[in-house]
Amino acid sequence: MTPVDSVSVTQAPFGILPDGSHVSVFTLRNRQGMQVKVLDFGAIISEIHVPDRDGTFADVVLGFERIEPYLANSAYLGAVIGRFGNRIAEGRFSLDGKDYQLAVNNAPNHLHGGTQGFHQVMWRAEPFTKEDAVGIALTRSSPDGEDGYPGQLDVTVVYELDNDNALSLRYHAVTDQATPVNLTNHSYFNLAGQGDILGHEVTINADRYLPVDAGSIPTGELAQVNGTPFDLRQSTVVGDSITVPHEQIRIGRGYDHNFVLNQTPGQLLNLAATVRDPVSGRVMQAYTQEPGVQFYSGNFLDGSQYGKLRANSYRSALCLETQHFPDAPNQAHFPNTILRPGQVYRTETVYRFSAE
Incomplete structure (x- = not known):
């Protein structure tokens, strides 16, 4: 891939769902030659191609080449997660004096929106181009009662790729x-x-x-990282820190924990995390408005699903899921996750890619 004169977005068929719906893949390309591929099924990011220090491009996210494996996407590869990312204890919460029971799909808890979730539905896609960026807006309406959640939720997710190799993810919802x-x-x-x-x-x-x-539900404690393998405030090799004996590492079988991000007052987007691959020189920085980030080290990838040219094997990739805290509807001291009529849910995360 080489730099081009202008940004572009193209659409191509990707497969057909069992109900006959036709799935498309949209390819976003910036002037640097970076490409991001997005499906209108699950609002899934299926490919991200970025250069290394020598200008050689590689796809740096896991995914599949066909639609069929995405229909059993138990690892949620590349998908938008909703209504509620992460876990809710026993799938239960109380709101305004009423008790709700959500789908229990990660026994005994509710995980990533439930049995259907936003990752298993079609979205309406509208690609767009700007002078200095290219993107796609994906929208859907989640009906009242979907996976047990109250109210109709109208959602828009915008992926925008600029010419500085930054991919912005903007979320908007009303209920x-x-x-x-x-x-x-x-x-x-x-x-x-x-x-x-x-x-x-x-x-x-x-x-x-x-x-x-033991069920990966937060205990409620906001624990200090000092003196633990969770102190990642300085650049840390994953393979070194993940082997440090610690009860929480044992419970998660590695990293599968939400970090409470440090906030800079008055700053809209805060630097959440930086990932470096010293061999290729590729660097990814994650900036977000969210109060937390779930760092997951691919502990449950087992090679049973074959992705693009290779198996999705144990610790073959990591996740940095910017979000509010798990089980927040049941833990009053966590940042609020309840959206009410007349309010607007709006948040942004940016993944910025470079090489050094």
Whole structure:
């Protein structure tokens, strides 16, 4: 891939769903030759091609080449997650004096929106181009009662790729009833484009993290990272820190925890995390408005699903899911995740790619 004179977005068929719906893949390309591919099924980011220090491009996210494996996307590869990213204990919460029971799809808990979730539905796609960016807006209406959630939720997710190799993810939602909302994207990154991520270096801008119980539900404590393998405030090799003996690492089988991001007063987007691959020189920085980021080190990838040219094997990629805190509807001291009629849910995350 080489630099081009202008940005572009193209559409191509990607497959047909069992109900006959036709799925398309949209390719966003900037002037630097960077490409991002997005499906209108699940609002899935299926490919991200970025250059290394020598200008050689590689696809740095996990995904599939056909639609069929995405129909059983138990790892949520590349998808938008909703209504509520991460877990809700026992799928239960109370709101305004009424008890709700959500789908339990990660026994005994509710995970990533439930049995259907936003990752398993068609979205309406509208591509667009600007002088200095290219993108796609994806919209859907989640009906009252979907996976047990109250109210109709109208959602828009915008992916925009600029000419500085930054991919912006903007989320917008409104509701006609009070409902929990916590949207995120579940892309799996491997900046080498192959192998595992144990040699990747990770920095997370967080003084605290959320310890979890055996079911991966936060205990409620906002624990200090000092003296633990969760102190990633300085660049840390994943393969070194993940082997440090610690009860929370044992429970998660590695990293699968939400970090409480440090905030700079008055700053809209805060630097959440930086990932470096020292071999290729690729760097990814994640900026967000969200109060947390879930760092997941691919602990449950087992090679049973074959992705683009290779198996999605153990720790072959990592996730940085910017979000509010897990189980927030049940933990009053966590940042609020309840959206009410007349309010607007609006948040942005930016993944910026470079090489050094």
